[in-house]
Amino acid sequence: MGAYMFGYLQIDKAELKVREYEAYKSVYCGLCKQLGRDYSVFARFALSYDCTFYAITLMSLRRSCSGFKDGRCRFNPLKKCKYARCEDDCYSKAAALTVISVYYKLCDDISDSGFFKALAVRLIKPFFSHWRKKAAKRYPQLDIIVRDMLNSQIAVEQKDKPSLDESAHPTAYMLAEIMKSEGKTESDARVLYECGYHLGRWVYLMDAADDYEKDKKRGNFNPFLSVETDALHEYMGAVLSQSLARAYDAYNLLNLYDFKGILDNMMLFGFPLRQNSVLSGQREVRNEQSI
Template structure:
């Protein structure tokens, strides 16, 4: 995943920011304990949103501990749970196969970095794949299909987005009830579609320079990665439709202690990210979210109405 699914931190109450930080740190600790030292380095906002989605029931008593990002001061974090374990395993599997995919798609020197990262993550991947063989198989199959579409320079933006959306929706197959599988599957399908499209839009100029496959550019026949006013408007409507479908599925999910954070991310955060990407102001460098550890709500920030 890519770091696009972010809560609107500046518009959250301090208690909500703390709550998000706690599950963010809880996922980080779970990744380390369950999948090893290197697994914690794949943590980002997207994976935290997945953990929020999978978490149900009452909040548990918080733990306290130090980590690489906060070696001196102890931070409160959510204890290891089935939801965090599931999110951790699936995060590792997806990250590992994405690294392998980058090796194939990149030039020799750039691929070296991906190879090293893949080797460091391989032990964590083996543990996660053993625990979640079905998701591992689905991830490999869908990424192979996506790679073939890229090799064929497939002009269908929807077909490419559909492939990644199917991959992400497979997360829901680990749920116990058929209702959870259907509702969460639909939510993750449309979120996956949104992620794939927003990533394509974010990479327009970079891919135009490198000549890499970009279905968004092909769909709108863009030159040098530059939007026309009409294509930007049309693409914005496409993004908004995916968010509305995510929101519709979210409304069918049971209320949990995390519902307000999920709603803020979907109803506000996704629209803000989409707008920033289309306007060229998106800052991908904060996608990992370590700024969150010492986040303080800025003064004079507009509140929700």
Template sequence: MFGYIVVHKPELKVREYETYRASYCGLCHSLKKQSGRIGQLTLSFDMTFLALLLTGLYEPETVTKSARCIAHPVEKHFYRENRYFDYAADMNVLLTYYKCLDDWQDERKLTACLFGQALKGNVKKLAERYERQSRYLRDNLAALSAYEKEKQYDIDKTAGFFGAIMAELFVYAEDEWAEKLRRMGFYFGKFIYLMDAYEDIEEDLKQGRYNPFTELYKKETFEQDCQQILKMMMAETSKVFEQLPILEDAEILRNILYAGVWTRYGQIRCRRKETKKEA
């Protein structure tokens, strides 16, 4: 959905990258199985991370299969299946749907309205099955929207609304790991929200849209301050991750947390420097 939570391929072993690809394809297959082809359009790297995280934590029986699809019509590709890929797929559809509603209400984006309507049938069933997650999504997106309309620029509070959403999506069950998963998801969500704001700051200001970094952008230390904030969010996320007893695919997850998440950041920063040089 956002595309910030990716692997840093150069630092992965071939076997690890193949596992990651099979996981990404596994999420795609789960989306089709759970919500049809329209569900596949919500495919994201962010929820691939969640599927890998929960698989590593709970160690379910995972089946690896091969098949052709629209994206791979000639050669068969490997994909992974287990209940946590299905769960991540369901969370992806829920998150996309409510984000579409939010975009339509706040910015009157026609594409968001149409896509949201296309997902509505699937979401009704998912909202009943995942009442807790759905409620947190609705309530916190509504609170975030209201806060943004008030033009409040408390960065921590604003990001906290999306953090609260991801905190609940990370919790598959109310068990011994729920507290740690909530904490990890909270900072993970804040990181995603703030990274998105960091990337969009110039365009948001140009279009008169809300951005939590609006006041910070006026300072000469904007880049350094943003980097420090983002590092703090990911440091807290990684700190909780290291407390979880994950062995399976742990190196892939570490690759994402310690290197992959900074891939887009580096690209954004380089692009911003080039734009300023041209100006």
């Protein structure tokens, strides 16, 4: 049950300044546009909050945003929107990670799902297979990292009651390696690795906490199912908060420029809000709506 970075790395809209929210939307729309340009208009449906976070982080680390431009949404031509301009390949790299992640998630879903769901997944897999090959050709290291994560995750889940740390390591290591590659110096790389590792661990365990009841009912693998405690909810909260705190400690050592206010919002408000939502059993976050 690899987490594949879907849906948890969100903003807290209520705590963002208006101009910061507009800037966040401009990156979200910019990544959507890049997915269409690099792969297909249908690849835009794979757009995720998590890869938007990745794009914003890249642009902030590199200081590559060169302003904003007005445009219209491809899905709704009547809707005006702004796009954040980028001087390098931040969008392309985030778009590549998006299609690569979805492709390997589909592979995982086929092996874990029943006949009818697996059949539906097989129908769309060829499209992502084509896009993933194109992405892997441009960013081979991203493909290797995500593929290795899937293989490691499968191996872990075949063990008898692996620990939380062991279960979360593949996803944590995946995001750590992806973040580490952006370090300009050895020191920067170490900090990025640390931040990515604990954030990846948090994402995986969030997914496990979110799917706990469903996995328990269906007999699927979930690392929290082997935890023996009468206060599982509190235990989940403590484990998740520890990972988020360690990620934030490393985050504070990063040299960030553009969009720092947005990233601060995500680390301090957005991620804890999403965590509280999952632990309270609420599927909808109070500010979760269409960008």
